Amino acid sequence: MKKKRIATTSLAGCFGCHMSLLDIDERIFDLLELVEFDRSPLNDLKKFTRRCDIGLIEGGCCNEENVHVLREFRQNCDILVAVGQCAMMGGLPVMRNAIMHSDDPLRECLDEAFCTPKVLNPENQIPNDPALPLLLDKVYTCVDVVKIDYQIPGCPPSGETIWRALNALVKNEAPALEYDLIKYD
Amino acid sequence: MEHRKLIETSCSHFNNDPRRMLDILWQIQNSLGWISPDTMELIAQLTNTYRVEVEGVVTFYAFFMSKPQGQFVIHLCEDIIDRYAGMLPVQNAFEQILGIKVGETTKDGLFSLHLTSCIGMSDQAPAALINDMVVTNLSPNKTKILIRTLKKTRNLASLVKTFGDGNNSHELIKSMVNNNILLKGDVLLGDININAGLNKAFSLPPEEVIATVQASNFKGRGGAGYSSAKKWLAAAATQADKRFVICNADEGEPGTFKDRVLLTERAELLFEGMTTVAYAIGSQHGILYLRAEYRYLLPYLESLLTKRRNEGLLGTDILVDETENTRFSFDIRIQLGAGAYICGEETSLISSCEGKRGEPKNKPPFPAVSGYLGYPTVVNNVETFCNIPRIVDKGAEWFTSIGTPESSGTKLLSVCGDCTRPGIYEFPMGITLGEVLSLAGAKDPEAIQIGGASGVMVGRADFERQLCFEDLPTAGAIMIFSSQRNILEIADYFMHFFIEESCGYCTPCRVGNVFLKQGLEKIMAGKGETSDLKYLQDLGKTIIQTSRCGLGHSSPKPILSTMKNFPLVYAALLKEHPDGRQAGFNIQHALDESRIIAKRRSIVFDPDLGGD
Numbered sequence: 001m002k003k004k005r006i007a008t009t010s011l012a013g014c015f016g017c018h019m020s021l022l023d024i025d026e027r028i029f030d031l032l033e034l035v036e037f038d039r040s041p042l043n044d045l046k047k048f049t050r051r052c053d054i055g056l057i058e059g060g061c062c063n064e065e066n067v068h069v070l071r072e073f074r075q076n077c078d079i080l081v082a083v084g085q086c087a088m089m090g091g092l093p094v095m096r097n098a099i100m101h102s103d104d105p106l107r108e109c110l111d112e113a114f115c116t117p118k119v120l121n122p123e124n125q126i127p128n129d130p131a132l133p134l135l136l137d138k139v140y141t142c143v144d145v146v147k148i149d150y151q152i153p154g155c156p157p158s159g160e161t162i163w164r165a166l167n168a169l170v171k172n173e174a175p176a177l178e179y180d181l182i183k184y185d
Numbered sequence: 186m187e188h189r190k191l192i193e194t195s196c197s198h199f200n201n202d203p204r205r206m207l208d209i210l211w212q213i214q215n216s217l218g219w220i221s222p223d224t225m226e227l228i229a230q231l232t233n234t235y236r237v238e239v240e241g242v243v244t245f246y247a248f249f250m251s252k253p254q255g256q257f258v259i260h261l262c263e264d265i266i267d268r269y270a271g272m273l274p275v276q277n278a279f280e281q282i283l284g285i286k287v288g289e290t291t292k293d294g295l296f297s298l299h300l301t302s303c304i305g306m307s308d309q310a311p312a313a314l315i316n317d318m319v320v321t322n323l324s325p326n327k328t329k330i331l332i333r334t335l336k337k338t339r340n341l342a343s344l345v346k347t348f349g350d351g352n353n354s355h356e357l358i359k360s361m362v363n364n365n366i367l368l369k370g371d372v373l374l375g376d377i378n379i380n381a382g383l384n385k386a387f388s389l390p391p392e393e394v395i396a397t398v399q400a401s402n403f404k405g406r407g408g409a410g411y412s413s414a415k416k417w418l419a420a421a422a423t424q425a426d427k428r429f430v431i432c433n434a435d436e437g438e439p440g441t442f443k444d445r446v447l448l449t450e451r452a453e454l455l456f457e458g459m460t461t462v463a464y465a466i467g468s469q470h471g472i473l474y475l476r477a478e479y480r481y482l483l484p485y486l487e488s489l490l491t492k493r494r495n496e497g498l499l500g501t502d503i504l505v506d507e508t509e510n511t512r513f514s515f516d517i518r519i520q521l522g523a524g525a526y527i528c529g530e531e532t533s534l535i536s537s538c539e540g541k542r543g544e545p546k547n548k549p550p551f552p553a554v555s556g557y558l559g560y561p562t563v564v565n566n567v568e569t570f571c572n573i574p575r576i577v578d579k580g581a582e583w584f585t586s587i588g589t590p591e592s593s594g595t596k597l598l599s600v601c602g603d604c605t606r607p608g609i610y611e612f613p614m615g616i617t618l619g620e621v622l623s624l625a626g627a628k629d630p631e632a633i634q635i636g637g638a639s640g641v642m643v644g645r646a647d648f649e650r651q652l653c654f655e656d657l658p659t660a661g662a663i664m665i666f667s668s669q670r671n672i673l674e675i676a677d678y679f680m681h682f683f684i685e686e687s688c689g690y691c692t693p694c695r696v697g698n699v700f701l702k703q704g705l706e707k708i709m710a711g712k713g714e715t716s717d718l719k720y721l722q723d724l725g726k727t728i729i730q731t732s733r734c735g736l737g738h739s740s741p742k743p744i745l746s747t748m749k750n751f752p753l754v755y756a757a758l759l760k761e762h763p764d765g766r767q768a769g770f771n772i773q774h775a776l777d778e779s780r781i782i783a784k785r786r787s788i789v790f791d792p793d794l795g796g797d
Contacts, residue, residue, distance in 0.1 A: 064776060128785075
């Protein structure tokens with residue numbers, strides 16, 4: 001069977017989902033029998049080398065770069081999978097969307113983060129290096145921005161969950177995750 | 186406190202009973218114009234409840250004001266029928282001549298302007314309430330004249346130049362509202378013999394009254410089509426020392442105004458019907474729950490109750506059987522609502538009668554077993570009660586000879602919208618929609634909303650269907666929309682209506698309806714894709730399955746029924762995006778704020794800087 005080509009990325013996430021992928025431990029060798037990795041932080045490839053079968057997205061979109069990368073993934077992957085809570089629902093970053101009854105929610109968020117006396121920032125400087133991507137007005141989930149084919153819930157999804165999902169996807173099946181794997185309370 | 190005396194008097198007038206909270210608040214608001222925080226505090230003390238309870242009630246109902254209002258409070262009806270009849274220019278005229286926006290009060294403290302849901306005047310739209318006075322057939326010009334007159338006379342009565350037909354010109358009504366009765370049937374609007382049904386009922390044992398109605402195959406006229414006799418049997422069979430009969434005159438369904446006409450022209454028949462049902466189930470207490478929009482009928486209705494008390498038809502021992510040693514006493518009080526659509530739902534209506542927020546209760550127990558204050562309660566609507574004495578008087582056989590096998594009798598239809606003869610029609614059950622349309626002079630009818638916002642929207646393919654329980658059931662509203670109207674705009678308005686009127690108790694209804702509206706707006710904006718239809722369908726189904734009361738069970742219907750009956754209207758607006766991007770997401774819009782804060786532009790997304 002031809003190996004499936006996989007790309008992964010972390011947008012507004014914490015890399016926890018990628019860590020969780022590594023939690024499949026020695027099964028990573030079995031995985032490499034089935035797939036080969038294209039663009040991914042795991043191999044530090046920054047660009048797509050060719051079209052991929054599967055794209056795994058960790059994290060939602062909080063800045064313009066996230067949107068740009070996500071659209072590239074959509075363009076270059078046949079199947080796009082939102083992995084983890086941030087990609088699906090926004091996760092922790094989306095808490096800033098709770099500032100909704102403000103005329104200028106983004107400024108309020110930055111003030112809260114950088115200008116309250118709780119942090120040592122005597123000049124109340126808000127980071128604004130030209131190399132920093134512009135923030136979006138609020139945090140968007142992946143499905144707000146592009147079409148997503150599958151979602152794997154969890155914060156993070158366990159290594160086992162990701163392993164089962166990938167196994168199904170390489171066989172061109174929809175990942176059917178058992179209740180125990182996605183039950184978190 | 187300045188108004189302490191007045192508030193104390195109002196509370197003690199109702200025995201400081203928190204269960205009469207609506208009446209207390211009405212009386213105080215009528216004197217003071219609004220309910221201030223201090224007033225709420227004092228009412229809470231006097232009625233031995235908490236301030237939040239009082240505030241909860243005040244803020245629940247649209248007609249209770251927690252901010253100071255002008256001497257004349259204008260509620261302009263913003264229903265879709267009114268909008269199509271020219272309500273927006275009227276709103277502009279109000280705003281212009283008063284110099285205020287909706288929700289504001291003029292500086293001289295004379296006028297406040299508000300928008301409100303359907304006030305039951307769709308046959309003479311655009312219409313508005315000024316305090317409890319109804320003004321109809323408004324135009325920008327007429328609006329300006331009204332305001333000028335009011336400024337000069339400060340007297341609402343000076344607004345009515347000519348009275349409406351029938352009892353609308355009665356001493357105690359004196360309203361410009363017209364009945365617009367266009368077809369009289371045999372049961373309700375034709376010639377009737379008042380009290381004949383009640384007298385006959387009194388000559389029969391109670392169970393036989395119920396048996397007659399059961400034999401007539403009569404079903405409740407509220408739309409659900411439940412056998413009224415079954416409801417009564419359940420209430421009669423429940424052991425209790427009190428039973429209640431409540432008439433639901435909270436006709437809030439957009440496009441419906443038949444109760445308005447019955448209350449104006451057949452109020453005695455209604456009271457007769459309530460008394461007949463009370464006799465049949467052994468009830469001593471009746472409540473007529475009158476929607477606040479029909480407050481202009483209150484003095485008239487009260488006078489009829491007094492008249493019937495004087496005639497010995499209401500009150501203590503109105504029927505005494507010495508041989509059997511049984512006595513029957515029954516009286517009716519009128520509970521004025523305060524502007525909440527949800528109170529048309531029977532358990533919400535009961536909550537409201539109990540002086541609480543009009544929130545629905547869990548069913549079961551059904552009201553017939555445990556309703557008002559926990560007593561067995563029969564809730565029927567105005568049209569239902571009006572039918573009962575007629576059935577008892579003329580017999581089950583007569584009644585079943587009218588209509589279809591499954592649906593006996595007649596049905597009142599409130600017809601409005603794009604037609605030359607809007608008004609009230611009493612048809613035998615089973616009339617086809619097409620016949621109704623041609624009689625009403627429908628102009629190029631394209632879409633018909635059957636049963637108001639909570640009903641269904643049907644197209645030409647359904648014009649041959651029969652209006653009856655076994656085919657196309659309706660609580661009475663027929664809104665006609667011509668091919669010039671935008672069907673999605675209508676569905677969108679109904680969603681707006683449901684969002685406004687949701688009591689907010691359960692999440693599927695409070696949140697789900699907002700999502701439904703957003704989904705519809707996305708399609709209207711030309712950003713929808715085929716997958717959005719499935720989303721709307723699934724979400725609508727979830728709301729129907731998981732909501733607590735009838736509002737959430739109906740609210741997705743405008744969208745679901747238009748999707749079903751007008752698929753091409755939706756399809757024409759859908760566009761697929763093969764690049765997999767979501768049309769609803771606009772990166773430029775999402776970056777606007779950031780560009781201002783960071784004082785720089787996007788290298789990725791500003792095209793002149795090399796972005797895409």
